[in-house]
Amino acid sequence: MGEQGRLELRVGEGARGLQALLINTESFTAMRQEGHPRLPGWDGDRLSATLERSRFQAKSGQTLALTENDGSVSWLVGCGTGLATAQLRRAAASSLSVIPDGLDWTLGLPLAGSVGATHVQAVMEGLLLGSYVFDLHKRRERSLGCCSVMVPSEVDGESLLRWTEAIAAGTCLTRDLVNTPAADLGPGELAQAAVEIAQRHGMRSETWSGSDLLERGFRMVHAVGRASARAPTVTVVRAGPKDVPPALALIGKGVVFDSGGLNLKPASGMLLMRKDMGGAGTVLGILEAWGRLGKELPLLAVIPAAENAVGPDSYRPGDVLRSYDGTTVEIGNTDAEGRLLLADAMSFARDQSPARMLDLATLTGAARVALGPDVPALFGTDEDLVERLLETSLVRDEPLWRMPLVKRYNEFLETPFADVNHMSSDSRGGCITAALFLQRFAGDVPWAHIDLYGWEDKGRPDVPKGANGMLVRTVVEVMEQLLEI
Ligand code: BES
Ligand code: ZN
Numbered sequence: 001m002g003e004q005g006r007l008e009l010r011v012g013e014g015a016r017g018l019q020a021l022l023i024n025t026e027s028f029t030a031m032r033q034e035g036h037p038r039l040p041g042w043d044g045d046r047l048s049a050t051l052e053r054s055r056f057q058a059k060s061g062q063t064l065a066l067t068e069n070d071g072s073v074s075w076l077v078g079c080g081t082g083l084a085t086a087q088l089r090r091a092a093a094s095s096l097s098v099i100p101d102g103l104d105w106t107l108g109l110p111l112a113g114s115v116g117a118t119h120v121q122a123v124m125e126g127l128l129l130g131s132y133v134f135d136l137h138k139r140r141e142r143s144l145g146c147c148s149v150m151v152p153s154e155v156d157g158e159s160l161l162r163w164t165e166a167i168a169a170g171t172c173l174t175r176d177l178v179n180t181p182a183a184d185l186g187p188g189e190l191a192q193a194a195v196e197i198a199q200r201h202g203m204r205s206e207t208w209s210g211s212d213l214l215e216r217g218f219r220m221v222h223a224v225g226r227a228s229a230r231a232p233t234v235t236v237v238r239a240g241p242k243d244v245p246p247a248l249a250l251i252g253k254g255v256v257f258d259s260g261g262l263n264l265k266p267a268s269g270m271l272l273m274r275k276d277m278g279g280a281g282t283v284l285g286i287l288e289a290w291g292r293l294g295k296e297l298p299l300l301a302v303i304p305a306a307e308n309a310v311g312p313d314s315y316r317p318g319d320v321l322r323s324y325d326g327t328t329v330e331i332g333n334t335d336a337e338g339r340l341l342l343a344d345a346m347s348f349a350r351d352q353s354p355a356r357m358l359d360l361a362t363l364t365g366a367a368r369v370a371l372g373p374d375v376p377a378l379f380g381t382d383e384d385l386v387e388r389l390l391e392t393s394l395v396r397d398e399p400l401w402r403m404p405l406v407k408r409y410n411e412f413l414e415t416p417f418a419d420v421n422h423m424s425s426d427s428r429g430g431c432i433t434a435a436l437f438l439q440r441f442a443g444d445v446p447w448a449h450i451d452l453y454g455w456e457d458k459g460r461p462d463v464p465k466g467a468n469g470m471l472v473r474t475v476v477e478v479m480e481q482l483l484e485i
């Protein structure tokens with residue numbers, strides 16, 4: 001498993017001067033006129049002359065080296081206009097690329113406008129998430145020193161740091177799991193990762209695997225996973241007070257590799273399918289962060305895991321499966337495997353009487369066609385949970401977009417051969433029909449569903465190429481809100 005970048009973060013002032021200064025266009029204008037007190041030797045005139053010669057304008061991602069007489073360097077790192085947290089997060093991460101290896105350094109935030117906790121938090125997140133490296137199969141190229149962040153005195157930097165470290169650890173755990181090649185992470189390893197998180201944080205866990213799944217009623221999880229040499233698993237984690245119904249059930253799609261099964265995917269569609277356990281990875285990242293925060297919400301997590309493989313025992317189009325709750329499901333396409341795993345896991349969760357449930361899944365290509373890679377599709381019957389997710393996701397810069405559960409499209413799932421077909425007879429609105437299929441298994445439990453991509457294709461300063469770990473912070477903060485109600 002990879003490790004989080006070896007960056008330590010401290011709150012307060014560094015011993016020496018500043019090595020990097022985040023600066024927005026407003027404070028840059030002021031600095032041009034007045035100089036900056038934390039840059040010794042840089043009085044107004046000298047600074048303005050240097051700035052005059054450069055093209056630096058404090059635009060987002062721009063950097064400028066200010067070399068002092070003794071040869072030491074301070075960097076200005078632009079973060080654009082205003083105090084948008086997304087820009088701050090990104091700018092803080094950009095500063096990592098100019099700081100030499102192993103250097104203990106100090107980052108200042110002389111931003112015009114009032115810098116509050118949310119801004120400092122975004123900066124800390126940028127540093128912790130931007131320093132992430134996945135090094136399972138490639139040597140780490142950098143060793144980052146310790147960064148001290150200068151925090152305004154009105155902000156409780158220490159508790160913000162503890163919070164942010166928990167969130168970053170969860171996010172990076174998600175990234176590690178999702179980045180790990182399928183050869184190194186089968187259903188058993190994914191289950192093991194869940195068990196280890198539970199052990200680390202005093203949560204209770206149980207795993208079933210292979211033919212035990214049949215006995216337990218997870219017939220569809222078994223059907224999807226049975227063609228693989230690596231047996232499918234279902235792992236249940238319980239946290240918080242015992243003997244009370246869960247305030248929240250989290251369910252994550254854990255397809256460790258999605259070849260499409262007999263309805264084999266083309267090469268381009270299969271390339272990234274190790275990330276098809278992104279929903280499960282996100283749930284585990286949430287549990288890791290939650291465990292670190294030590295909060296006490298009665299919580300249930302269900303992780304169905306399988307490899308959708310081709311083999312002599314593959315499930316087939318036209319087969320009819322019996323789900324955990326007894327619904328008969330005709331298989332329309334073996335590549336629509338995720339909803340089968342989720343249906344069984346949701347039925348199991350429903351039996352535990354949770355107050356609400358939320359599933360996360362890399363469920364459909366259609367959601368990506370509709371909203372692109374960065375905006376997951378949100379569905380749900382739980383208005384309160386949906387509202388909280390929408391609002392929190394916006395504030396935390398990982399916006400969700402709500403999609404409708406169009407009742408009439410249920411017709412597209414009808415079949416004469418079973419209670420339901422798991423694939424729509426109409427190729428349009430594929431993320432909606434997938435959600436409608438899931439809705440049946442939520443029963444009366446208020447429910448929300450997130451269809452996510454979970455991957456950064458190009459790489460940005462705060463989100464290195466690969467698994468992005470998105471939504472860990474949003475869901476954790478919604479869970480915090482649930483403590484209050
Ligand atoms: N894992 C895929 C969905 C997916 C594809 C997510 C690409 C992210 C990126 C899922 O199992 C799948 O293959 N869905 C099919 C469903 C179809 C056969 C009804 C799809 O979206 O094409
Ligand atoms: Zn598939």
Ligand code: ZN
Binds near residue numbers: 337
């Ligand atoms: Zn899939």
